[in-house]
Amino acid sequence: MEDYALLADLHTGPLVSREGSIDWLCFPRFDSPAVFCALLGDEDNGRWKLSAVDGQVVSRRYVPDTFILETEWKTPTGRVLVTDFLPPSDDHADLVRRVECLEGTMEIEHDLRIRFDYGRITPWVRRVDLGSHSNGDDCAHMGDSPSEPHPVGTRHVPHDGDGAGGATSSGGEAGDGTQDGGTAAEGRTSHWYRNFRQRVRHAAHEARSGETDGKGLLAVAGPDALLLTGPQLEPYQLGRDGEDVEVEHDEAHGPGADIRVLEGLRRGHRGTFRLDAGEQLDWVLTWSESYRELLVPADPERAQRATHAFWTDWASAVDCDGEYHEVVKRSLLVLRALTHSETGGIVAAPTASLPEDFGGARNWDYRYTWLRDAALTITTLVQRGHEHGALLWRDWLLRAVAGNPDQLKILYGVDGRRNITESELDHLSGYEGSRPVRIGNGAEDQYQADVAGEAMMALATLRDAGQEENDYSWGLQCNLMSFCELHMDTPDNGIWEMRGEPHFFTHGRVMMWTAFNEGLRAVREHGLAGDVERWTRLRDELHREIWEKGYDEELGIFTQTYDNREVDASLLQLPQTGFIAPGHPAMLRTVERIERDLQEEHGQLRRYRTAGGEQSMDGLSGDEYPFVICTFWLVEQYARSGRLDDAAELLRTTAGFASDLGLFSEQYDVARGRLAGNFPQAFSHLGLIRAVDALTAARHSETGRP
Structure with a gap:
């Protein structure tokens, strides 16, 4: 248990092992069903492991006064820094994983197994074309034909009151402290609340670029949808004894797969990526309700800055x-x-x-x-x-x-x-x-x-x-x-x-x-x-x-x-x-x-x-x-x-x-x-x-x- 680190966005609290495996994650809320549940079972109950090939962890820490986790790996050929965090937000649920090669050459490997409802449900997983969508674009819904890729849109990030007005700086004022129809005392006691909420929303606003390109990996089952963006992972299947079973096509985990063929198989997505000194790769896992528009994933660089500013502002x-x-x-x-x-x-x-x-x-x-x-x-x-x-x-x-x-x-x-x-x-x-x-x-x-x-x-x-x-x-x-x-x-x-x-x-x-x-x-x-x-x-x-x-x-x-x-x-x-x-x-x-x-x-x-x-x-x-x-x-x-x-x-x-x-x-x-x-x-x-x-x-x- 002491090997785990807590990540936090004021909505949920995933646990990341010292070896880089996210074994517990409830999206979008603390008391939501887990989408990664290996903590209480095994890896096939859901996890996301990111580790250095032939590497060992030499240090880990929280960036001071934050819940941004930094883990340094070392191998015979180099060193790499893995950064994990969740950007605070009221209407988004993102998990960001960043990998930066510090020196030499490194290989990073992923093993992603999404299992909704505490490991009970293996979702349909498909590649989707995200296109290029920004605020104001029309958005396809999850109810569209499952054989078609789903464009990603945005939901408006609301601000104080009826949503009018833009974000302020993290220390900005949120009005005069009096709400319409309220007493002065009620206004004074609400000031803290609106100011704090504005900081959360400002962090959310700063965390995403407003547009996204490329492809993603979309997992869907019941009310839940998870979208993974970043360098693409490949599907794999394991037999009862752990042996690889050939995946005939990219849609093997989707609705077109033969359920009789998949019976007894363990499925996931994996990939190995090579980085040289100074190179960086980013992945973002974004939760949405499966029957609503997909949300624009956080921009990793902006999200990290916003997350750092949010926590250090509070800790100050x-x-x-x-x-x-x-x-x-x-x-x-x-x-x-x-x-x-x-x-x-x-x-x-x-x-x-x-x-x-x-x-x-x-x-x-x-x-x-x-x-x-x-x-x-x-x-x-x-x-x-x-x-x-x-x-x-x-x-x-x-x-x-x-x-x-x-x-x-x-x-x-x-x-x-x-x-x-x-x-x-x-x-x-x-x-x-x-x-x-x-x-x-x-x-x-x-x-x-x-x-x-x-x-x-x-x-x-x-x-x-x-x-x-x-x-x-x-x-x-x-x-x-x-x-x-x-x-x-x-x-x-x-x-x-x-x-x-x-x-x-x-x-x-x-x-x-x-x-x-x-x-x-x-x-x-x-x-x-x-x-x-x-x-x-x-x-x-x-x-x-x-x-x-x-x-x-x-x-x-x-x-x-x-x-x-x-x-x-x-x-x-x-x-x-x-x-x-x-x-x-x-x-x-x-x-x-x-x-x-x-x-x-x-x-x-x-x-x-x-x-x-x-x-x-x-x-x-x-x-x-x-x-x-x-x-x-x-x-x-x-x-x-x-x-x-x-x-x-x-x-x-x-x-x-x-x-x-x-x-x-x-x-x-x-x-x-x-x-x-x-x-x-x-x-x-x-x-x-x-x-x-x-x-x-x-x-x-x-x-x-x-």
Whole structure:
């Protein structure tokens, strides 16, 4: 897993292996079906490999402050640089791969296998004549005769408002901050949004030339179409034993092919290309809906410049220095990359079914927006001064949870949809044999008591940063408190989405307390209207209940649930809510028990104790590895309770478990030195940022610095 790099365009997040194979790509959106799915199966489930013949990778890196990946290959005859990236855009989905020979002579080989719908569908593939089409030309549709080549046209790249006007520079103003029919306050809070959207659209506008020539390779199946432009690849077929099977004509993979002949064959396109020093070749893979006009592919040179400008412009606003400035900046970039630029939905991770237990069944789909994960991400971004993404998420939240309070879900699709039905993909072998491979997520129907509190904390952070509420956003928060009131007597599945029996989890009850506490603070400090008497009564009832049932007086610790004496790493969040001080004796004793029961080699922390081969409280068999954010929570607790040396040592160790590109997965296998779980994960990256900030604040407090 640590061998993979993330590419990003604020819509999706493909993974590229160190050896140049794109093994995971969902077009056009994070939660769309994968068109390359070798990550969870094998190469015939879809991949695009680009590598140097007889070469080895000598280095790879992100161009600083971007998601432009550079990989350098070396062979006995020369060196070559491969550059991979996705240009940010609201209405295009392009993947660009550029190859430049740095010295000597090199041969580059391609293996392209497009498989729609998670590797289940092998598409028709045909050569098409792109002609020369620019803005305003008539465009043929995919519904035309499949035997005819399809000209490529453009779709208008809209701008602010009704689309009138041209693109501005990346730092340009987007009007006076007031929209027609809106209040001045609404205009001020929308300014960030329109300015950011203009930068995305400007990047998209700058990325494409407006015309294209030559030929392309068009793959079509169902609603999806992929167009590959660049030096042409040739079709090939492999038999059951991997032997080459002759391709009689270029249309062998198209609608004219005899399905009986193709049965059992593995098909793809490949090519080998020679480059001398200074020569460069480019390929662009562009997704379209198969029933609409094909989109003009990005111009590689312009797209790279626009992509670089977009990311460096965003990163220039990141204020971080000190020992961890690079990994903090990369973590902030990851959080931004996992935020959909149109909808505002923030995915937990861009991947599905990467195992928490290699070879086991703990494999889940994280390509959705959890209220909890998104709220914690927003809190972190706002505390770092990035309020624009937070307001976009607030708008997403208003749309997603609209309805009665009792209809609140814990997770939604990137666009706010509610149907995230879980299913298993039996045709996939799983990452390193980890099965079943799941898409969708069955936790969508769980009740988890903590989510309302975390959302309230995020919205409070935004409010404290000076962003005004509107009628809808404050009404939403009142609904979140009503949701808590409706479930005062309801056990839940907990923050870790236990698939066993529900319990009263102490962490969840504290988060319910937090929801009411933040609501009351909003009334008291910001003058908002609310039922203070009722909210105070409910908050105080929860406070008494937690100390009576979630705290074991004999042991002197908080417990995982009201009906057991176990500890859980989520208890480390209690001081983050204001429920208890980090240095309170009860909290310190709880930390000691967490260290005793959950801490492993190098200080890494498990979420809770599992039963190994037997079924655990979470309803699953098997084990899992230490959870990255839990260890960062412990760093934060150490820092805030005065254990600065312990905090610094544990932070240094855990930060060192990131990949060479600064990426964290969900968990870390200490024994084998491997990342585990979905990758990269927002939770882990926001945990690192919080840990660094907590240690920095504690050191400043100790020295008297502001």
